[in-house]
Amino acid sequence: MASQHDETTTLGQVSEDATQGGCPVAHGASLPHPASGDANQQWWKNRLNLKILAKEQPVINPHDPDFDYPAAFETLDLAEVKKDIAEVLTTSKDWWPADFGNYGPFMIRMAWHAAGTYRSQDGRGGGGTGQQRFAPLNSWPDNVSLDKARRLLWPVKKKYGQNLSWADLMILTGNVAHEIMGMPTYGFSGGRIDAYEPEDDVYWGPETEWTNGGAERYRGDRELDNPLAAVEMGLIYVNPEGPEGEPDPVKSARDIRETFKRMGMNDEETVALIGGGHTFGKTHGAGTVPEHVGPEPEGAPMEQMGLGWKSSYKSGKGIDTIGSGLEVTWTYHPTRWDNEFFHILYAYEWELFQSPAGANQWRPVNGGGSDMVPEADGSGRREPRMLTSDLALRFDPEYDKIARRFKDDFEAFHDAYSRAWFKLTHRDMGPISRHYGPEVPTEELVWMDPIPAPASVPGDAEVKAVKDAVAAAGLSVPAVVKTVWAAASTYRGSDFRGGANGGRIRLEPQRSWEVNEPAVTGPVIEALEKIAAEQGVSFADTLVLAGNWAIEKAAADGGVPVQVPFTPGRGDSSQEQTDVESFGYLEPKVDGFRNYDPRSNKEFPAEFALVDRANLLGLSAPEMTVLVAGLRVLGANYGDSKDGVWTENVGVLSNDFLQAVTDIDTQWEKVSEGHYKGVTADGKELFGTRNDLVFGSNSELRTVSEVYAADDAKEKFVKDFVKAWTKIMDADRYDVQRKNRK
Incomplete structure (x- = not known):
């Protein structure tokens, strides 16, 4: 949960050397909605970005077209893989020394931050495709130094090659880290298929600066915009110093509850995860950030070979590491699984003080526990410390009840944490049919959306x-x-x-x-x-x-x-x-496929939401086009609205919608926000929304619409509609998708 609070950095900022080359990209411009923007974004701010409907193109994937990753994963001797990982975690390297001689806590943070970007609102984020390898996640302030964690794991990845994805390796390493420190895990499922490009369709927030307080993503009484979950750009969850840096545990609890809820966790899971995660390891704030820490991986010089945050503070590593700017070790035994975190939380009264980097953090009053916590390099001992977000568990009434129970009942804590960790790292994997390997739990959990096998299969x-x-x-x-x-x-x-x-x-x-x-x-x-x-x-x-x-x-x-x-x-x-x-x-709040848009405040154009939903459905631009056109003439509009139903034969599958939207003789006018009226050459009135007119007004979608509106395209339109319809019907059939790839 700890984050880096360094000097505010503008998203897209590049070095002077890069800009002298005449880079055509408008760096530092306002971030567009994920369904808008490309190289022309600087000229037309509401330009529709259809590239998010062309994800995972085979041309960028280095594997063979018929490569079946789940089958490849199942050829592994998982026990042997875990043994190799454990050796990495317990062998400290001079170039990046392990705190307390064990990389386990470091790797738990890596796995947590890979999985923890998941959000329930749109299901995006998570560790399912190894996105932590790419921008922006590889350069988020909250992910400071995790580039080293992945580099430490390269020998394991190199050994097992295509049989072990980065996405699986990162999560599996988090499990192994727990196990070597004494915590039996609930289980592990493989089957995460690596992406080979960043997910540009994820809207992380409106800010153009890292960790700037997050005010732009809130409305009213600190109401977080949808589908966002984290409180600031560049953070996984909450600001550990408190909301916008204010060290108030009660206010922090409100942020924690909202953020963890949006990431699929209830109060018990939240307390278990915070207490369990902070049982291990430490944060890093040995010195001040701006003058000592170099650029993140995406902005680092080429000679650093993909590594960022190079530090000039003393040795720049080990006990001298600068990460979040916070300098906190929570427990007396940072590499041992226990419920010590909760005992320490309640054992002392706490006072606010600043880390060497000037970050707000807490320590026991009157020098309590001053010789109880080891330094990361074994050079001495100091007092336990807490984050504002840790104290929230004690001062929020509901969290307090759970935290006290976990303090007094270690078995209850262990069960809650092991289950919550499994959920954290697997909730974006879908139903049990997508889980592979010998450690898949036998219990099918409700958050997996269980689907029983049918009693019979129809012939x-x-x-x-x-x-x-x-x-x-x-x-x-x-x-x-x-x-x-x-x-x-x-x-x-x-x-x-x-x-x-x-x-x-x-x-x-x-x-x-x-x-x-x-x-x-x-x-x-x-x-x-x-x-x-x-x-x-x-x-x-x-x-x-x-x-x-x-x-x-x-x-x-x-x-x-x-x-x-x-x-x-x-x-x-x-x-x-x-x-x-x-x-x-x-539940769809807006659905352009059914012309459903009850929003009173249309803060972004309706067609953005249409493209966003098409992206979630895995559709291409032509598939989206034929489906919208077909659904209109089939009478699928919400409330039987006449918008876009430009046919005399509702319920008959035809290309009438596309012929109408490309008719050059129809004259259109805006009648209200988002609604339009057209008059055909013979005086017939047509009504439509932005979801309808976009297929004639957008240059890229119009070229697709023209293909299906041509006189010779009636049969092609129907056949392509059937293909797209079938794709949606089978979208959740992972068995079908896998069979088709073989």
Whole structure:
């Protein structure tokens, strides 16, 4: 949790040598929304960035196209890998000495900070793709010196090569670190697939400076903007000195509770993680920051070979290290697993003082414990110290109850921490089907969104029977499409949550979401539940088959018969297997695919949210285009709005929307914020939103729309819509994705 509080640094700041070369990038400019910006951003501030719909292109991945990382990981002797990691952690190197002779605490911080960027609002962040290797995370002030941790692990990565991803190695090393210091871990799952480019689609906040207090990300009574979780740019969680540096433990507790909640943790998990993490190691603030510490890795000179924060203070390493600017060791035994942190928290009264770098921190009054804590190099002893954010656990009434219980009951603390650590480092991995290796826990935890295996898998006869039953049920194409889209489009590729599998559209909270129009989708759900029971097919499979029936009927009615692919095998989750509060974060507040935008204050254009959701769904720009166009003519708009429904045949799959949006004779005018009226050459009035008009106004999307609006594209449009629809239906089927890669 400790962070670096150095001289304010502007994001994108470069050296004088770099700027003399005439760099075309506008350094220090205001940060754009993740769905806006590219090289032209300096000229058109609201430029739509469609590059986030072209992630993970094969051309940047050095592995073979059919490389199956989970299979490669399972060939490892995990015990041998852990032995090699343990050897690294207990062998101090002169170039970066281990505090207390053990890199374990250092590696726990590395793993924590890799995983701790996760946030529940949009599922982004986390350690699942090894993003700590790239900017901005590799250069965040809170990640100071973690470049050395990863470099220390290179011999292990080098030995196991493609069979062990960096993402898995960082988390596994955190587990090994705990184990060599005496804490049995709850488990470890492999299967994290490395990215080979930074995630430019993550909106980390509006600030253009590191750790500047974070005022820009708050509204009203310290209400943190969505989807943000950390309190300041460049911090993982909270400012350890207190809100905006104010050393007030009670105010700090408020920040901690909000931040950890947004990262998926309740009060008990929060107290366990802070107390457990701070059982080990220390922070570093041996000297002042600005005059002694060099630039972060992304701004460092080339000869430093990717390492940053070079220090000129004395030796610049070991006991002379400058990191966060805080100089705190919490416990008497910084490399031993125990609940000493809580005993020390309550054993003393605390007074505020400043570190050598001038940071606010706390020590026992009257010189208490002055010879109890070892120096990192063994040169002497000093008193225990605490951060403002540590004292919050004692002075917040609810945290205090939990902290006292953990002080008195070590077993309860160990169980809570081991489970919370597993959740911290695995919550972005998705369902248990994505977890690999011999240490995967046998218990399927509720935050994994459990999905039982279906009682039976339908064959061709059962598939036909279900579709025939749907056709006979008197359900309309728009109502079925609305229901199926409401279920499947919850999928988030960021943390692999949501989707049609599990059939949670029939459960709370999803069944009651406003965007899902319960009055429309409720009767469809009831009808499909009845069909599923009668046919002996899971509700989730029945739901997807109903969608296929609707698309096939709509396409046939438009003169383009198709068969929508179907892969059976979905299961049905129960209400007890659904964490209502956690799943609530998946509720769309804005959904351009359904023209749903209830915002009164539209602080960013609607099409930004559309592209953002398309990004979470893993769609390309053409896939987004055909899906929006198809959903409009199929009548899937929220509230049956006429915006963008530019067809005489609602419920028929056609390219009418795209023909209308590219019609050069239609004249458009703005009638209200975000809403427009068009008049065609024959006097017909059309109405649309920014989500509709963007397909004709944006130069890149218009070129895609023109392909599908051409006279010879009617069949291509339908077939490409079917492909994109099927992709969404199968997005949560990791077994299908893996099979297709082989």
